[in-house]
Amino acid sequence: MDGARAKSRQSSHRKPSAVAAIDFGTTNTGYAYYFRPAQYRPIAANDIEVKKQVPTTVLLSPTKDFVAFGEAAEDQYRNLTVEKKHNEYYYFRHFKMNLHHLPHLSNDINIKDATGKEMQAMTVFKEAIKYVKEELLEKMNGGQTGDISESEVRWVITVPAIWRDSAKQFMKAAAILAGIRAEGLVLALEPESAAICCKDMALNNVAGVEGVILKAFDPGQMYIVLDCGGGTVDTTVHEVQTDGRLKELHAAAGGPWGGKLVNDAFEQHICDLVGSDIFHKFKKENTSQWLEFESNFEAKKIRYEGKQDITLTFPAYLISKFKIVRKYELHDHFEQDYLRNRMCKLIDNNLVLTPKLMDHLFANATDKINAHIEDLRCKEKLKMISTILLVGGFSESKVVVNVVKEHFKNELRVVAPPHGGSAILKGAVMYGWDQNIIAVRVCPFTYGVHTRSVYNANIHKGATPKEFNGKRVVDNCFHKHLEIDEQVLVGENTTPSTYTLINRNKPVAFWRIYKSTQKNPVFCHEKSCSHIGTLKIEIPPSVKETNIKMNICMTCRGTELKATAFLPDHKGVECVANLDFLDTSSLESDMVSSFTE
Template identity: 35%
Template sequence: MEKKGDALVVVAIDFGTTYSGYAYSFRAEYEKDHTKVYSNSDWRSGDGLATTKTPTVILFSEDKQFCKFGYEAEQKYNTLLEEEEADGWRYFRRVDKITKNLMIEDEQGKPMSALIVFAESIRYLKDQFLQNTQVQGLKFDPNNDIHWVLTVPAIWTDRAKQFMREAAKQAGIPDDMLTLAYEPEAAALYCKELTVQKKEGAESSSLSSFEPGQQFLVLDCGGGTVDVTAYQVQNDGDLRELQRPTGGPWGGTYVDNQYTTFLKELFGADVWSEYSKENPEDVLEIQRRFEAKKKSVNASADDQTTISFPSSLFAKYQIAKNCSSFEECLKKSEFAKTIKVKKDKLRFDHQLVKAFFRVPIDSIVTHVKEIINESKKKGRDIKTILMVGGFSDSSILSQRIISEFKRITVICPTEAVNAIVKGAVIFGHNPNLISERISPLTYGISVNTTFNNKVHPAKLKVVYDGKEMCTDIFQPIVQIGHPIRVGKEIFKHTCLPTRALDTEATIEIYESSSECPMYTIDKGVRRLGDLTVSIPNTSKGKNRPIKVEVSFGYTEIVVCAFEEGTETQTTATFDCLLN
């Protein structure tokens, strides 16, 4: 952290499922006001609208070279489609579905390396910051002056986090100047700092929610996933994690997909498919209009939702279905009572629109109830739910959460969509603000023990130095659910060499979602990595204790091992992408 601590500026990159952006603050200004964080609010959509984030869309040329990102990628690709020149180009939208072999499919179903797609996206956002600050007359050395922070969902696996670190390195971000930040933690830090810095005029409920001893949930509702984490404010203002992050795929894109599925039913799958190919820019506008309406859909009101549609879609339908008008066909269809036509607009029945939200919102509510009930059993008192992330801007979601949890204060900050990226900047300045976490998995090493034919399976029996041993025993070092003092606690275990004449020892590190796995070959156990320790002096035979130490940093695990009585130490460098 020493080199990062000397950085002149902290830049956080939020590479999201649906939208991406960045924020930054200067160290000198942070020391005076922690909330003085800047973000780029000048992304320009096709119609000239300025937004605080840009769509997570990336376009590569026919030879797989990076071309455009965000709004520019959308416009370029739509032009290629309309001019029938898109063949061979690679267009990725909402980059979240990565296959097991680390490939990702473009809009045409063609695979490409996910590492390249993610790396070029991060590189674009990094370069945007450098270019924009240069215009302002500021020039930074990206290798020494900038502490880069990359946000990741808290429910991601260690392998996924390692993947993002590799992508950032490939994007030109130095590994020793990079920190990963959990999204719900970042949001909690920003909202806590905001209330501390701006007490005048703030609501008393939001202020009291961050007093020492208070416990609260962060409900991070993004585009792809929803993360839920519980925290307690410590006496010094730091945050202590009360339970490991949980969640699921209940983000805003679920609603978008429900809407698109309905349009296919309304106009017919064949009509919609052909129209999408022929008029990609119009389809994009249809999606954007729904995105805007999605935020204002109300849970209780019976108001209809009116959305404009291009007249060319109605004309396409009339020709394909051989009818006089779309309105006349609609009156004879199963949607006659739920949709009305007013010129170039469709008015959707309120209950129909609410149905698009039902599954994700029901899933979120059920999950939050489970967490709160579990917290009560453990004697905790959750008094606040802090809603952040782009999907939290949806009125129907926030109203449902408020109505379901009447005895709990629900806070929806005005900058819910930017709370994460701005909080990540604060985290970059002072990661010690997160004092304690809950271990999300059980971590351990592979050891050998004396073979017992009444306990151990025969397939794991080996003979070392004339003695029958059982291999692949999972020796837990940290168990799931165990509290961890971040950066201040070291978990230790001592083991011995496999053979008396071994001159090096390989320590294999594993993780499991089970509390006490028996073997490293058990279902649900995954090899995280390994490190090799040099033990050249064989004069003591197997009596050469090897100390293994596991510590948890801000968002990563550090494992080191050394032979007792020597100064030779090896620190693990995990390459989880190879496993």
């Protein structure tokens, strides 16, 4: 390893003065922090300060300036709706899910607020993170005799394990715009963070932690962490190594099956009940009543245990508007169509949701969660899994825990550690303190670059070769760097690939990055392949030659895919390599002047 890389590696291992973690969730956001003690000792979960989570809600002014975040944003927006001034403001809730759902992400992509107005997503995320960061710093300084500067803090932001590389990069870019230093910023995977915290609580016999959790972290044990959040549910599968570090056995997987799915099902039920025309008019004309109605359901949903009726005050607007539009009473509609199904009742102005209906609403999420775990258990290498750890805010619902336990009874130990939501935050702080706790990751896709290769009749079947620099070559080739399901040692470089650049006339070389669900794709236009970004490599000005060889490695650094590049014929010269997953422009790769051997 050359001196520059060794210095960088040592710097990344240096313990910071403090670690601050932000769990920026779909539904709620919280933070936690830890100060390095005067006399060094290993960090423990109980040493970490955690702040109560608040709604991930942002209110921006008509001029797109920050107004409020969390409960303050919700309260101010309700007041604006009463005064009929809300349409001028930008109100964002559950906006994190855009990074999961939108097919293509870029720095300048727009998202819609509650009333359909568009704003640049980067602005919304930046303002939200900036507010939380500043409040966190204020809280940290309030507990110290002297101020702590931002440069002394290692910042950690949690992200779903199933996020694409572009979504991770987007979140990191927003955090940097919010004032967090790039060199002091780490991304932590949510289920992985929870596992780190649960492992610590078990080994330190934290009160309330079941003995079965301790067994799950014995060397050689395999377990699934099921992170049930507000927007997504994702899983990671670990094996505990003899040194206590964790080895990933299967690439992160999951889907948009979090607590929001229950809310969406409830909204659709109300829409079906009164009719979409009346319901959508209600949301637009009487936004304050809708927000109150939805908020009441969210509060009751969290406390629902699976047996009791849920009673909500039904919006007066819907009762009166239904009579005007349909020409008969909503109560009569219930008598005719809903009471006989015993799903819900309307008594005066109270909507009573029966357990039958509530179980139906939850099933939209829990059925998908159980099916996902079944799919994982079908894989040969995961047959020895013994335990499921349920974490995340949605896991604090007794319905979710009971449904998963019932489905896998007599097959797997299903454990919901106490305070499953805060486990992610505490684990994120611990990961920020020591990123070496994760030793091995599994590659979720085959990654490679778009280039030109020397023609091989056995490999490039159907392709027509052409002459280039005295060789027969083929265009549009997928040159593999990492293979799907490959186990990658975190922080260690993989075997480099050699590229030959001919007649270069600029200081930057670039290749288009592709991923594939196949192990050995040959061409980038195959069905399994998709273009995900650009690899840009800056060649130092001291290198004057127009024809050069370049060695490129792709590997896992922490939770992100990274690249390194160096020139084998120029000892001690390292190039700056950057993987840009937000740049999916149609620019051709430098394959026009390069090829792989």
